[in-house]
Amino acid sequence: QIGFAHTKTISKDKPCKRLVLYYHDILFNGTNVSNATSAAVANQTALGDYKFAMFVVFDDPMTEDHHLLSKPVARAQGFYFYDMKKEYNAWFAYTLVFDSTEYGQGTINIMGADLMGQETRDLSVVGGTGDFFMARGIATFTTDTFQGDAYFRLEMDIKLFECY
Template structure:
């Protein structure tokens, strides 16, 4: 190889070296080692690497306490299907708005640690099914002012459910993960649902 050819190839070799180095330093978001926090609102410890910084995985545990009746319900039917004026929240085509407290414990009087705010659409034609487009903002602890966003189907009659976490704000930027739900209390006046959330974030 003559000197002219070598000089022409040097820039290409330099670029290839940079690309190779970048690939060697990138990590899968689902690496084998992720630290986890045992506290409901404790720190996540990231052990994988990313161009956005260290990725963390955090576990959150709280209760979604929804009041259906009374002077200040936390879920309100805002639009009914045109052909069904007597529709309720669970009627196919109904649109509701929620602003529901998130509590530390199952008791309605336990400490409020956040609020769930968003839209709920009844989208089940043959089965009671709600679509949640909800922002869960935390108002207490290390993650105060941060939130996770859920966009997922929610078969509310099932005791156990799973919702998709598709984003977040603040300390939960670029979050994704899942929420496991368990029905704790459900009657004509109140629905209390236990949330166990796992989120990957930066």
């Protein structure tokens, strides 16, 4: 079983594809149905003061620049929850859903810890479909704005190191 054409090579310095997009999240507060993009499955517990176990499902717009109202080029669908007693810290699993001529059709699946105490933090791209068939890589988060539940924005720098 020798196949040169698709033999896999990985270089840490050279992603085979890269996308930098902004994620916008507005939590449902009971009245903002038209603006909200996410809703809590469960509220925070009393374990510490940083919303431990607050669990949120989202369908968030992804834009090319910082502006919430820019035309979305993808959706981010999935969930996050807070998981630390002594500071804010979160965990994400989600799918980037693309349906455009510019970015193509298909999905990118991502999961990992969002170590909010660090300026940048890396999650894993664990798979992809369609134009992102079998992708793997790294998604680097940077907090761009954090206004708590009302609104937060993350820069997501998606680097794929396996492309087929």
